[in-house]
Amino acid sequence: QQKRVQQSQQHWQQEQRKLSSYDTLASRRLLEEHRRQARYEQKATDDFVTSRVARQQSDKPL
Structure with a gap:
């Protein structure tokens, strides 16, 4: 038993x-x-900001 x-x-x-x-x-x-999800979201944010800054730079008069 034990x-x-x-x-x-x-x-x-x-x-x-x-x-x-x-x-x-x-x-x-x-x-x-x-x-992995956080890295993906950070990359998406970085890409968005980069493209927005590039657009703003191209819209500025020389």
Whole structure:
């Protein structure tokens, strides 16, 4: 009886560690996706500002 309880506890602990590992991987993946999205948005903003400044420069009289 005691041995079975210990085995069950060990199995449960192993499953908890595995679940924790999957949670960690999922969190990392989500964080990387957020970083990728932020870089994309920053690049889009930079491109927009650059083109707007270039247009303003070309519209100025010499």
